[in-house]
Amino acid sequence: MDSSTNTKTNTELAHFLSEQKSSIVEKWLERVLLPQNDPFYEEVKKNGHQTIVELINFLETGSLERLHALTSKIAKERIEAKANVGDFVHNINVGRSIVYELLMCSLLNDQAKGDGVLKMQRYFDQLVFLSVKEYTALKDSIIDRKNQFIQEMHHDRLTMLGQIAASFAHEFRNPLTSVKGFIYLLQKELEKTDQSQYYFDIIQNEMKSLEEKITQFLYLSKMRGLEDKLEKIPLTSLLKEMMEFMYPRFTEANIVTSAEFGDKALIEGDSAQIKQVLLNILVNAVEELSGWNGERKIKVSLKRSENQTVELAICNNGNPIPEYLLDNVFEPFVTTKSLGTGLGLSVCKQIVEKHNGSIDVSSGEDFTCFTIHFPLI
Numbered sequence: 001m002d003s004s005t006n007t008k009t010n011t012e013l014a015h016f017l018s019e020q021k022s023s024i025v026e027k028w029l030e031r032v033l034l035p036q037n038d039p040f041y042e043e044v045k046k047n048g049h050q051t052i053v054e055l056i057n058f059l060e061t062g063s064l065e066r067l068h069a070l071t072s073k074i075a076k077e078r079i080e081a082k083a084n085v086g087d088f089v090h091n092i093n094v095g096r097s098i099v100y101e102l103l104m105c106s107l108l109n110d111q112a113k114g115d116g117v118l119k120m121q122r123y124f125d126q127l128v129f130l131s132v133k134e135y136t137a138l139k140d141s142i143i144d145r146k147n148q149f150i151q152e153m154h155h156d157r158l159t160m161l162g163q164i165a166a167s168f169a170h171e172f173r174n175p176l177t178s179v180k181g182f183i184y185l186l187q188k189e190l191e192k193t194d195q196s197q198y199y200f201d202i203i204q205n206e207m208k209s210l211e212e213k214i215t216q217f218l219y220l221s222k223m224r225g226l227e228d229k230l231e232k233i234p235l236t237s238l239l240k241e242m243m244e245f246m247y248p249r250f251t252e253a254n255i256v257t258s259a260e261f262g263d264k265a266l267i268e269g270d271s272a273q274i275k276q277v278l279l280n281i282l283v284n285a286v287e288e289l290s291g292w293n294g295e296r297k298i299k300v301s302l303k304r305s306e307n308q309t310v311e312l313a314i315c316n317n318g319n320p321i322p323e324y325l326l327d328n329v330f331e332p333f334v335t336t337k338s339l340g341t342g343l344g345l346s347v348c349k350q351i352v353e354k355h356n357g358s359i360d361v362s363s364g365e366d367f368t369c370f371t372i373h374f375p376l377i
Helices: 003-031 041-061 067-080 085-104 110-189 194-221 235-245 247-252 271-289 344-354
Strands: 231-234 255-260 266-269 296-305 309-316 358-363 368-375
Touching (some): 003 085, 003 110, 041 067, 041 085, 041 110, 067 110, 085 110, 231 271, 235 247, 235 255, 235 271, 235 296, 235 309, 247 255, 247 271, 266 271, 266 368, 271 296, 344 368
Parallel strands (some): 255 296
Antiparallel strands (some): 309 368, 358 368
16 A cells, blocks of 8 residues: 555544544443442543544554553553553453444445554554553552551561560569579478479479560560670581480470581671570471471581571471461561460571571471571681
């Protein structure tokens, strides 16, 4: 088709659409999907008319540049109207179908009809693409702002909880110290019997457990950074020591352990805090496996990795951590235990990060693994 014929066809199509514009919009409004009491109903009518105007402009100029302004306006209004993106695309395609139907029923010749279908196909494809692109970008922006707000609120609440926790912990620790002192005096003064010694042992164990909980709360309120005296820690020896310390618990719970210690690894930090991390994770593994019906396994491995770091992995084959908890398992007060405080793993994360390390968790049907990386000396 030469340029003069093409221009003539475009002029005929543009003239046809100009005459049918009101009819097209009326038919379109009867079939579109709009939310009840749509706040932009009048604007929707205007957008319908403007869509035909831009189609005519495309036929006359061959340019789709002006389409951006329309699709930006439509996307913003549909976002504010809380319209579904599926309904949004459906409405554009309804307009496409109506234009096609009228075109095919017109008195234009077959050549003009065929050319019109191709041109309108290109126009409506671009209209859908730009509209969905604008709509999605606006939606993403709203979601990002909401997520940022939620994170800021979550951080503020955790900060407040940490301050409250520290306050309560200090308030409990003072009378706890007095109680321990008086229990010690009673033990010295009272005549000892097997029964009284049994009661005192229970009291001391419960006091120790309470002290550990208070210590966990206090860890949450500390600023990051090591205020404690730094020392060289033989991580391999420390891990062996904690495995030996936990051996009675492993035996009692019928847990089979396997360990690969690899080469000796030295890190820098506070050994008491690193022990706390190892103990928390090992105790969690034992508690998880205590309710496991099958063979109970704990695997521990220590090996050097790239970038002068050491990788420590502690795995158990108990129930996997639910997927909805996996991303938040190190957050304070998140726990899978019915009576847990949800502080143990949060404390572990804080300690590891204070030692310039990182801690991650992976959980599947076979094993749940906590993997820690520390920088080597």
